[in-house]
Amino acid sequence: MSRAAVLLALLVAAAATAPRRARAQAAPPAPHEDVAWDFMNLLAEKGLHDLSNERWNAYGQFTYITSFKLPFAARYTNLNGSVNSLSTDYERSFTGSFTLFFGVRLWRGGEIYFVPEAISLRPLSQLRGLGGSIQNFELQKTGSETPDVYRARLFYRQTFNLGGKRIDLDSNPMQLGTTVSSRRFVFTLGNFTTLDVFDRNNVTGDPRQTFFNMAFMTHASWDFAADARGYSWGAAAEFYWDDWAVRVGRMLPPTEPNTLPIDFRFWKYYSDSYEIEHQHSIRGRRGAVRLLAYYNHVRTGRFADAIAAFEADPGKNAASCTSFNYGSGNFNAPDLCWVRGPNNKWGIGINLEQMVAKDIGLFLRAMYSDGNSEVGAFNSADRSLSFGGVARGWPWRRPFDLVGIGFGLGWISDIHARYLAMGGIDGFVGDGALKQAPEGVFELFYSVNILQAIWIAADYQAIWNPGFNADRAGPVHVLSAKVHAEF
């Protein structure tokens, strides 16, 4: 028996013999359980820390995901010098991330959070060929197998309580244990990610505990401002009034699409987000509805402009770009590099979550973006739909295990499709030709909790029409495994 097999056997045995904890927990995976082994709980047990009224806290996490993509058939790959096809060969991808979360209370309602992070990664096909269904949400548009250490977040949050019911906020990563009012104003300023404030979903929860595919992390077609790692700088305001919440934020985009440098001219280029949320209860099961809209004014290229430029002057093709471009060698294709400038992009979406049983939650996200201009910061989909469910292993007496099933679909606009069909590429897709079709993903995962702080998960994904191209229909089968630890 190989060492890997022995290790697997030991892990399975450990999982099977892990103590069954009887604490009921709602299906959404809370960031940290009260009974979890972590540093702050350890201090609290020793009487050295007050979890309910924290002045500071410190948490950490480690996540390793490895994915194996099986070979699939396609009519063509990287046709005519285009470079954004998903490889049809067997490939392995991985990410390993290590994060520390520090929080400090400065004064009443004033908190600072600092989150350094390290990541090592290897994407499939150099992160090319998948539009909205990238198989591992941890993948970044920069980075390498050599670990990068960077500052993921450094932000200030101020809460002004305005009355109403008292709400206890548990001690968690990026949340000091405290009590707030159900009516409050929260202001966040600094270096964070848009997803820290907007489009939260308690069923899909922390993706490090649930779905692997990026299609389930947020709306696949929400081109929220972020650098190549997914973080940015900006400000957000949240107004909570009992079951209602309204959020407004402005974040800064990258200087060029999908790159790391940030353009700090917040008056010139920006991504504004608006969200309204209502929490409800149906037959005692809680749920939420969120409506989200965004408006970007960023430096990108419009597909129609790129096509027009190429048709007017075929010398302005993808292979002859002289400014920022994605490296296509296709002389017979338009390219966005010729037409980049200030452009607007907007979208509107809905996010639903509903508990339907003690430990089973359902979710749905849908978004429509205008689809006139290229992806600036997230991924290539112009319209998206995802839905599914997550359940805890309570019925089989493993309440901290998680199982989930989800479907994700992404579409592109007609003008986006025409641009790709002419051989153009954007930040992630472009096979040199296109038979337009929705890109879809089916995902099934099971996550085993062991030792109160470690999860080991197995995952299967089937991805259809990668790059929105029915000529490369697939399905692409991806098998993945994950080790996630919290401390």
Next chain:
Amino acid sequence: MRSSSLVAVALLAAAATTAGVARAQEAPPVLPSAPGFGVERLAPSAPGGGWLVMDQLDLRGPLAGAVDLTLGYASNPLRVGDARLPVVAHQAMLDIGASLSWWRFRVYLNLASPLALYGESGAAGGYDFTGSSVNLGNNPDVISDVRFGVDFRLVGRTGGRFRLGAGAQLYVPTDHKSDYASDGTFRGALRLLAAGDARWLTWAAQLGVHIRPRDDADVPDGPRGSELLFGVAIGGRVPLGRAPWALVLGPELFGATAFRAFFTRAATAFEGLLTARFEGTAGDRAQLRVRLGAGAGLGSFGSPEWRLVAGVELFTHNQR
């Protein structure tokens, strides 16, 4: 001489001349590139350490902690060669740290981020220098070096005239040496720390070894391997009326010299900072400490012409 010999000589001469012309038309020789290194010489004290660089060894109580944020600006910290080429002309850094202490022991973590590093490119001393060019827009999330540290107090007590401690630090490289933000190698430091208080007088000192693998002795003003660390701080503590605050004012002198060029000007960094700090003195509650420093380089290697430092620190002490 026969005509054939004349022809041969003429051809050889022509060939030699042609070769000479060809050589003369070649591009000038390419100078080796200076590799860069971590130019920052101000290593902030451990979070909770009190001074900006020195450590007052105020370690007490069962569990305490501190977080700090230090901003610094240095003018011309690296000028190289006879022409004094300002390879790093402006350097602004942000350092964030956190520490936990348990009785006489402390562990801490510091993460430094360059906010701006600018300089000029050029040739000096047979090397081609590329001036640093780092800013927050191009490098929005960079962390230059991660510092892990552990300190412990060996002798003495809080408030006493003499305390002696020791500490170790490990630097993990996470940035590019070409930006002059990191050595690009693991580094370490072992230090003896001393401090004391006598009425209004407070002092601190350090002596240690900076274990530095980078040895670029051939490169003008480059690092020359491991160094001796030294420093001393002396100040007066003035209570601010009846408020639970005190002002500590005094100079800090600190530096490092490479062992292989012991106390030579080219391998010795030496700086002075006039430090003022306002700190809470209200016992068990979390206290704020605001630190300000201004000073100048007194040596050569990595010493800035002048420097400004500002820091804010939140710390707790258990009085038991």
